[in-house]
Amino acid sequence: MRLASTADEELFARAVRALLERRCTPQDVRAGFARKRWEELAEIGVTGLLVPEEHGGLGLGAGALVAVAEEAGRACAPEPVVEAAVAAALLAEVDEDGRAAEWLRALAAGTAVPAVRLTGPGAAPVAHAAYADFLLVADGDRLYGRSAADAGVSAARGVDPGRGLGYVDMSMWSDGPLAVRQERVVSRAARLGTVGAAADLLGAVRAMLDLTVSHARQRHQFGRPIGSYQAVKHQLADVLIAVEFAQPVVLRAAFSHDHDLPSAGRDAAMAKVFASDAADLAGRSCLQVHGAIGYTEECDLALWLRRVWALSAAWGDAAHHRAVVAADLLGPAPAPPCP
Secondary structure, eight states, rough: OOSOOOHHHHHHHHHHHHHHHHHHHHHHHHOOOOHHHHHHHTTTTTTTSOGGGGGTOOOHHHHHHHHHHHHHHHTOSSOOOEEEHHHHHHHHHHSSSSSSHHHHHHHHTTTTOOEEOSSSSSSEETTTTTTTEEEEEEETTTTEEEEEGGSSSEOOOOOOGGGGEEOOOOGGGGEEEEEEEOHHHHHHHHHHHHHHHHHHHHHHHHHHHHHHHHHHHHOOOOTEEESSSSSHHHHHHHHHHHHHHHHHHHHHHHHHHHHTTHHHHHHHHHHHHHHHHHHHHHHHHHHHGGGGGGTTTTTTTHHHHHHHHHHHHTTTHHHHHHHHHHHHHSSSSSSOOOO
């Protein structure tokens, strides 16, 4: 059994990295979401990653999403790469007057931007709602879909401005729910979002580590680069160990999801725990090595700090997912482990 990315997934990820290195510099990240960049991502297949082939997408799975989401996190791209995959997974299971098929085609073509929220009833902030073309919001086991013009979105402020938060009041959505086949559709999509967010965090941690290593080599104190001191070396080595240990857990979760294994829910929760813990350690360690300048807008590290703080809480924080793992392992019938 091979959990690592396939050769095709690695090649795809390299193409995404090359595009983002050109089109998503720190200056571009500060400018926020760019529809032109979204269209360029669509041209190489990112927005239609999980869109079925009959609707113009690639029809791939969580393994491909992990490879691409890690590159999005590495570049701190503001575009909703993970949400597009989750939206595609949801819409592929929906029967509703052809609107789902229309949105799937628009996703694959890069002419529509999705926003997705699958947890909690009532008014709540939805990431990317500020510039989305359509929204998918779950309330219990029902999935609701609206175009942005009819969604009643109001502006919201969040930790990471690049996520484009908007408040959506579900009391305005009492009519016209999309018809999902069963509750499992929503829970499976939420599991996919959890795995995607974990992969995004891994990419962000690697970018933060690279930035901090470069800073430690350049900044001198007492006539020596600060990276030559063991205290700094050990801090950054701990971050590297944390992200390297988290990587196979995220890959295992993607494998479990794609093969619909009994342990898939627990594996996704474990992935988010490991990735969030690595991001927390990276945030504290990299900020300490940078010093107070790491908090400032002028320092690129601040872009990734805001991203990992927001993503660690998105799709369930580490405490929530630890409870999920504990409930499964200590329950009457724990799922068998991923082989």
